[in-house]
Every structure is written in structure tokens, then in C-alpha cells.
Amino acid sequence: MADLEERANVVASGSRQTGAGVGVRRRRAADLADCVRVLSDVHTVDGYPADWPERPAAWLTPDGLLAAWVAEAGGRIAGHVGISRSDPGDVAPGLWSLRTGGRPELTAVIGRLYVAPAARGHGTGARLLASAVVHARALGLHPVLDVLATDTAAVTLYRRLGWALLGSGEQRWASGRTVLIHCFAAPRG
Template sequence: MTSDPVDTPALSVRPRVPADLDDCVGVLALTHAHSRYPVNWPAAPAAWLNPPTLLAAWVAEADGRIVGHVALCRGEDGDPAPALWAARGSGVPAVCVNRLFVAPKARGLGAGAALTGRAVGEARSLGGHPVLDVVATDPAAAFYARLGWQDLGRVDQRWGPDQVVPLRCYAAPVSGKRTG
């Protein structure tokens, strides 16, 4: 018995450039409509993709179309994952992996793992340890566990006067273990 070959788009990850922002916002809108990420739609989505703490950002492309995004940022006061990582006393500063999303129709192509792997590699090249947080009810938490990320704990974070969100925080595995 033979099986028909399955066409899978060529996937690549490259640094994000300013001309990518409109396409990234489009993919973010599709992700938000499908998966409620981000939980609160930003008033200025392109600015949300460019936080003041941004160190670098990448996009995933399949057949020349942007299908995913990830950013690497410095931690800020009040960021729970860096605080939980620092409490472990490793002496290695935390670097935050965030703004990770993949278009619903592109899931299963490996874009999330490829983007995560690129961000982890860059965080380590900067001398930091990659950490992140995810809304505790988001199924993406299982994705990080599959990649070998260590669960740092759960915290409740205030996102506004009337919104407290439970977050699950993770740290990338030590070098040489799975990360994407």
C-alpha cells in the first residue's frame, strides 16, 4: 500500500522587519478571533508588537506568507516569570519570550516550535535565560510542557482595575535540552 505525498509548505523563520507589521497584525487578528490571544485586543496592535522593552522579533513564513511571530524582550518590574526565575537564584538574568502566535490554519507545521527555538537561542546568546508567562487557562501551556519548559508556578496578575488574570510561568530547559 502506498500513500499519497502530502504537500507541506516550506517553513522558515527570519528577523521581523518594519514592512512585516501589517501582515503580523493580520495574523494576530486571526489568532485573536480563533483562540482569544491576546486576551484583550490591543488598541494599537502594531505598537503592542513593539513594546519598549523589545530586543528582537522574528516571523515564521510558509510559502512566503507570514504565519507566525515571536518577540524577545527585557523583563519589566512586575513581570512574574522573571521574578520567579530570579527567586531561584541562578544568577542568570531572565529574558522574556512573548508575543508568540501562529495563524490558526498554519498550526501543526512547526512554526511555534521554530519561533520559540529562535527566541531561546537569541536569549542565550545575550547571556540570559528564556522565560515566559501564559494565561493559565490557555491550551498553549501544554505546548511549552511538550518543549520541555519548566513550570515556575502560577500567579494572579492585575491587568486593570476590574481584571485579574491567572498566569502560568515557565523557564526554558537548560541548554542542550528540548526547546523547539
């Protein structure tokens, strides 16, 4: 993880992070249409997001968004991640607060992380995640996230990268569906 964070320091300063033919950079407004196209591919293959948003570009730009990044491979968008301020419906900041004694407002919630099916296996998800972690820490915030319990590939990635499981619980979505989520906190930097 330290190696990824070191490379992501370049990203936090506004430069491009590359490796294995994949580059990570800050997302631009002009990227949103391609981000939605890749998200659609991910949804078809993996079912993420579990509930397809009515306005996918807006879903990728939630209220409280602090920053977002895209991965590029071969000149095409290959993945996405964002960090946001927590909102009252987020479970992970509260669990982090209970564990550390820190205020939930001291967290940044990582979300909207996905990698195009054809771009997997090259560390793209880890690079995107590292960029978000470095930026959150530069803002003085501790990165947290939640993931559907059924998303075993994501859970495996977070554990492999040293993220700490804060707990699990049910979350009620706006659609009325209740889902089981696992909440994680980034390793201490």
C-alpha cells in the same frame, strides 16, 4: 529541543530557518501590518491576546524589545515571537530568580508568540520559540515566559519542549482585569 536549537542557530546568525515549508527570520518593520492581520485571525479563533490592544503594531513592539521573528509559509506571515527585557509587571523573571538565585535582569521574556490558525501542525510555534531561545542565550540571558492558565495549547507546547513550570499566580493587567498565569523557564541549554 536540541534539534530545534541547532536549526535556530542559523536564525541567530541572521539567516533563514526552514522546515516543513515554514521559514523563520527576523521581523522587519514592513512585516508589522501582516503580523497584525495574522494576530487578528488568532484573536478571532483563540481569543489571543485576551484584551485586543488599541494599537496592535505597538503591542507587538513593546518597550524593551530585544528582537522579534516571523514565520513564513507560502510567502505569507504565519507566526510571530519576540523577546524583551523584563519589566516590573513581569512575574516569570522574579520566580526564576527565586528558583535559581540569579538576578531577574539575567532573563529575557519571550512573548507575543502566535501562529496563524491555518499554519498550525507544522512545528511553527516550536521553531519560533527556538529562535527566541537561541538569541536570548547568545545575549547571556535565560528565557522565561508567562501564559494564561486558560491557554492550554500553549501550556502543552511548553511542557512538550521541556520548559520548567516556575509557578502560577495572579497578574493584574492595565485593563483592570486579574488573570491566572503560569510561568515557565526554558530548559538549561
